[in-house]
Amino acid sequence: MLKDLKKELTSEEEKRPYSKYFNQSIANPNEELLEILKKGPMDPSKAIMPEDIRHLLEAGYDEVETGYCILPNGTGYVAVNNKFPGVTLDMINWWFAWHALEDMRYMLWFRKGHFGISVSDEDREIILNPNTPMLEKFQGRTHYVIEDAGNGPEDIQISFLKPEQLGFTADELKEKKATVVSANGLSQARAGGPKAPAIMIHYFRETPDGVESRSRFWMGYNMIDGKPCKLLPDGIQIPVQAPMGLAFHNVEEYSNLAVILPSLYKEMNGEIS
Structure with a gap:
């Protein structure tokens, strides 16, 4: 039986100094990005395929930095360019290590859509080990x-x-003043149904006033042995509501993270505990 969705903090969690980030109002999502998404699906020919992922290293921007669509092979595509004024690459790397250790840390990111998080005992030990380099606290x-x-x-x-x-x-990431947060995803609706694979990448690079994330999702794929593999069966098409919902969600959750991260990082002294 699935456990109920956690939407409130326990009395113990409320005592933690960062519970205020859960309790405060969620930041307004980036209106410019929402307006782009509200126009409907992008032209699939403007998408980049996972085989061309290194294209993100190039300076400048794609013709479509924010959009979603169904690709000709039936898979889903999402691109979002979120801005993080006052945020550094160190803050980003810290965040992806720190928030994994406790439900409320994941929930305060975006309480409307985040209900819980866990890691294995082995990964927890690695994350909490002060000798583990910051990147290795989430990569792997x-x-x-x-x-x-x-x-x-x-x-x-x-x-x-x-x-x-x-x-x-x-x-080359150091040269480009960038950090990469990427993953293979495997999701299953709590209402039941098949497990859905996806490749996720957030390519964070420095900007004059902080950092930006050039996010890309390929729904129906996973990276296997260094190569993107289409796992969606031929002849099957992902419903457009899947990439559309993810695109809007990405804008909402990252708009809130952009607001809370600078002060949260400072209060936690950039430490993992």
Whole structure:
């Protein structure tokens, strides 16, 4: 039996100093991005395919930085360009390590759609080990989340990848002043149904006033042995509501994270505990 969705904090959680981020009003989502998404699906010919993921390293922007569609092979595509003024790459790397350790940390990110998170005992030990480099506290780790990403509550396994598994090197990311948060996802609606694979990448790069995330999702794919593999059976098409819901959700959750992260990082002294 599935456990109920957690929507409130326990009395113990309320005592933690960062519970205020759960209790405060959720930041307004980026209206400019919402207006783009409200216009409907983008032209699929403007999407980049997962085989071309290294294209994100290039300076400038794609013709479509924010949009969603169904690709000709039936898979789903999402692109979103979120802005994070006052945020650094160190803050981003810290966040993806820190928030995995406790339900409320995931919930305060976006309480309307985040209901719980867990990691294995082995991963928890690695994350909490002060000798583990920050990137390794999430790269190679797996988060098990309960989330409504726009189409109802799902149980999602997020297996974070190392940049090398996507064809990026540490040196070129450093040169580009960027960090990569990427994963294979496997989700299943809590109402039942098949498990749905996806590749997720958030390519964070520095901007004059902070960082931006060039996010891309390929629904129906996973990275296997360094190559994107279409796992959606031929002849099957993902409903357009799936990438559409994810696109809107991504704008909402990252708009809120952009607001809370600078002060949260400062209050936690950039430490993992």
